[in-house]
Amino acid sequence: EVKVELLGRRTKRAVRRPFRRSSAASWKRRGELRVGMPKALNMWSTGPFWRTYLETVGVKMKNVVFSDDTSEEMWIEGGKYGSIDPCYPSKVAQAHIHDLLFHKHSPEKPLDFIFFPCLTHMTTKLVGVMDTTSCPIVAGTPEVMKSAFTKEIDFFADRGVTYVDFAVTFTEPNLLKRQMFEGWAQHLGMTEDESDFAVDQAWKALERFDTIMEDKGREVLEAVERDDAIALLMIGRPYHSDPGLNHSVMDEFQVLGYPVLSMRSIPKDPAWLERFYADGLASGTIAHVLDLNDIWPENYSANSAQKVWSARFAARHPNVAVLDLSSFKCGHDAPTYGLVDSIINASGTPYSALHDIDANKPTGSIKIRVKTYAHSLKLHRERLEDVSRQKAELGFRVEAKRVALLEMKAAQLAQRGAMEPGLAAQIAQARERMAAYEARRPPPEKPKLPEGAIGLDKLSLGKRATASAAAHASAAGGDAARHAAAPQNT
Ligand code: SF4
Structure with a gap:
């Protein structure tokens, strides 16, 4: 427990207390809420975090809703709210908010919240970096969207949806816990313990997602x-x-x-x-x-x-x-x-x-x-395959030479009645490597046939016999011709 005293002095005290839970009524209420999130900007890299957080504090899985993937139709229909954005990914965020407000939200299935956090800092696995900031456009777009959708008509109020877009930094885990609690407590009514626990689960989900991606x-x-x-x-x-x-x-x-x-x-x-x-x-x-x-x-x-x-x-x-x-x-x-x-x-x-x-x-x-x-x-x-073939060929020849030399050595030692410990194992290992290289060597090239000739492998057995007879006949004919052309000694 941390306390700030009258003169600004901070005191810390270790306390042991049970986990603080919100009331059953509060859990029941959260189970009925629907939360929409735009599938835009860095929501693409942080999605598992938000979903897990919301589900852990009691929002049902089916009630955590994302907008659709961007499409031409979505952009034409929803890209009409004036806003000043430099790039298409930030401009298109308005089409996603429109999709949530006018398609994912309906009288039968109303959305209670649209959540689009201002992500100021992201996680990274790189080391020794200066900082891990988001692009300022990414960080600021949720605020731009708030302005765009409230400047003449408050579309959120009009449809009974609360827009939630507090700032979040992924580089300071303790600050992140506080941001999540302060940003959501007023809307979802959970305790700080429940929110902190949900953040821990959300981190695990994000790490698990990274592991799956890296394994693939x-x-x-x-x-x-x-x-x-x-x-x-x-x-x-x-x-x-x-x-x-x-x-x-x-x-x-x-x-x-x-x-x-x-x-x-x-x-x-x-x-x-x-x-x-x-x-x-x-x-x-x-x-x-x-x-x-x-x-x-x-x-x-x-x-x-x-x-x-x-x-x-x-x-x-x-x-x-x-x-x-x-x-x-x-x-x-x-x-x-x-x-x-x-x-x-x-x-x-x-x-x-x-x-x-x-x-x-x-x-x-x-x-x-x-x-x-x-x-x-x-x-x-093709270049990679060539290089690999050449490497396999070279490796095979080196190992073949090694095997030959080791076998020669073994034979000479045997003649002298001597033996070297480990020599047989060396030969076996070299043979194994040779076999591995051999498997990667290209099959020997077939000799090229003259134009018009048909390879025997292309013929059926019957045809082969005929072809073979014809070849003999032709060879015999050739011999006869040669014989006829040769000077006759009688
Ligand atoms: S990095 Fe920033 S400026 Fe570049 S496309 Fe993304 S949001 Fe736009």
Whole structure:
């Protein structure tokens, strides 16, 4: 218990008390409330947190409602409330609030609250960063929305919905608990203990979600490494996962057989990442696999820093290609363009940028871009396969030579009646490695047949017999001709 005394002195005292619960009536009331959230901006990266918090304090799962994915229809219908926003992702937030007010809210199923927090700071797994701020547009948009929907008519009051948009910082867990309690207590009537407990559960849900994403990402990366294939890494903002904001470009690549990774799904386990940073770590240019101060010291913005870090990861992973998405008039992406470009150019990583995305979907030009990039990816994949084949061939030959030399040594020792401990095991291990390399070697090339000739493997047994007889006849004919042409000694 912390007390501030008359002269400002703080005293702390350890107390033991039971968990404070709100009344049964309060729980019952929360069970009947409906809360809507716009699926916009950084709600894309924090969704599990809000849902878990609300469900833990008693809001029913079915009563936690998100707006739909962005679509052209949604934008045309809901993008009509005047507001001053620089970029499309922030402009489109009004269409999501409209969707909640006019589609998710109805007399039969009313929404009691629309929750759109001002996210000032985000979490990060990077180390040594200056700060982890959100883009100021992300942080301020909930307030802009409040103005846009109340400036002439108060649409919230009109529909009986309370708009909740208090500020939240994800970098200070204790402050976050206080913000959540102060922001929600007046509306939901829970105790501070209940709210704090719900925040703890919400953190767990967010961490669990990250683990699931990273596990899937690791699976994909290990599969492409094994198969000499390519995965496409989308470097962008969390809301670029919205099909309405990425114009479904990722779906196009998935249809072509390229798995698409988000930056969040790159495993952040230092032990797993170290093999890609071995040179930098050994020379001391890279302090930590999750540090990017050597290439970008001004890393105060959480999403921008993650974007640059991910570009460097892609540059160091041979099976990762980059798809760089950025929205029209994005002030926060602009400083990273040059940096990402230099990183990618230095490594020769396949790269395609779709900058300046906005509401218009230039389907034709996107299709051309996808086709062109898919062609470069195909060539890159062929190069990877070539390198892998050459490595397998070289490895096989080295191991074959090793086996031959070790066997020779074993034979010579045997002749002298001597033996070396461990020699048989060395031979067995070299043979195993040889077999592993052999499995990855390409099958021997078939000799090319002259034009018009048909390979025996293409013929059925009956035809083979006929062909074989014909071949003999032809050979005999040839011999006869040669014999006829030769000078006769009689
Ligand atoms: S990061 Fe860029 S696109 Fe996103 S809200 Fe900020 S300015 Fe807009």
